[in-house]
Amino acid sequence: MKYSLLALLALGLTIGRAHAQERPVLGAPPVVLPAPTAPAPAPARPVDAAPTAPEIPVYTAPGTRPTQPAVQPQTQPPVIIEPSNSSPSGLELPGREQARKAAQQHAEQYTRFFIYSGFGLGYSSFSGISQFSGSLSPALGIRLTDRISVGPGISYAYNNYGFGNYYGGGPTTHISTNNIGVKVFGQVRVIDQFFVHAEYETTRAQLLEQDQNGNLTGRTVSRTVQTPLAGVGYRSQISNRAAADIVILYNFQDGYNSIYSNPVIRFNFLFNIGK
Numbered sequence: 163m164k165y166s167l168l169a170l171l172a173l174g175l176t177i178g179r180a181h182a183q184e185r186p187v188l189g190a191p192p193v194v195l196p197a198p199t200a201p202a203p204a205p206a207r208p209v210d211a212a213p214t215a216p217e218i219p220v221y222t223a224p225g226t227r228p229t230q231p232a233v234q235p236q237t238q239p240p241v242i243i244e245p246s247n248s249s250p251s252g253l254e255l256p257g258r259e260q261a262r263k264a265a266q267q268h269a270e271q272y273t274r275f276f277i278y279s280g281f282g283l284g285y286s287s288f289s290g291i292s293q294f295s296g297s298l299s300p301a302l303g304i305r306l307t308d309r310i311s312v313g314p315g316i317s318y319a320y321n322n323y324g325f326g327n328y329y330g331g332g333p334t335t336h337i338s339t340n341n342i343g344v345k346v347f348g349q350v351r352v353i354d355q356f357f358v359h360a361e362y363e364t365t366r367a368q369l370l371e372q373d374q375n376g377n378l379t380g381r382t383v384s385r386t387v388q389t390p391l392a393g394v395g396y397r398s399q400i401s402n403r404a405a406a407d408i409v410i411l412y413n414f415q416d417g418y419n420s421i422y423s424n425p426v427i428r429f430n431f432l433f434n435i436g437k
Contacts, residue, residue: 271402273434276303278313280407280430286423292324293423301347309351317343317363319421323370325380339368339382341421355399359409360392367421387421390414403434
């Protein structure tokens with residue numbers, strides 16, 4: 163009985179001491195618990211600049227070559243159409259640009275005025291007399307239409323006569339003459355680059371003198387000669403403003419008083435001027 167009471171007393175003291183430790187003690191410093199630490203952040207995953215779609219495997223039969231992926235067409239930047247004097251809306255109908263260029267070329271090719279210069283060469287022989295002639299004939303052309311042109315000009319002709327059998331087979335004698343004149347010409351373009359050419363020329367010429375029987379005296383005399391010429395020609399366009407012609411003319415005043423021998427072949431050059 164005595165030992166039982168002692169055991170109970172000891173148990174009560176133990177319980178009371180435990181409760182006393184759990185009570186707060188006045189004036190004692192507060193107990194500070196450490197703050198919970200946040201877990202370290204996981205490293206950032208690199209992000210691709212241009213994510214690509216996952217590749218889908220394609221079955222390829224044995225013995226065949228794999229097909230290449232189709233190449234996507236590249237997009238072109240938009241075309242900005244600006245308005246112009248000929249197209250206020252900025253839109254070009256089909257063929258309008260070609261028509262405008264053709265009109266500009268036509269305007270440059272068929273200006274109102276042009277310079278028409280040429281030179282000619284000729285050779286003939288009759289009654290034992292040979293004649294070599296060369297001529298230079300610059301002119302100013304005026305287009306009345308795209309097909310019809312007229313204009314004034316000047317001319318210079320040089321002739322060299324050779325006398326051989328005419329004087330009984332003696333030594334050949336040569337006589338040279340110079341001729342200066344004025345003229346007017348006209349052209350009509352017939353088809354494509356073919357045209358008809360005609361001109362009338364008045365020339366102060368040096369001619370071979372003849373006696374009353376019509377025989378040559380071996381001297382020259384100055385006279386005024388009227389020369390009508392007509393023929394055909396072909397034009398080769400060099401550029402919009404330049405062309406070259408070859409013209410074959412017939413002299414309707416051929417004879418001893420003629421300054422050009424038939425046929426008269428000329429090579430002319432045309433240069434457009436102005437607008």
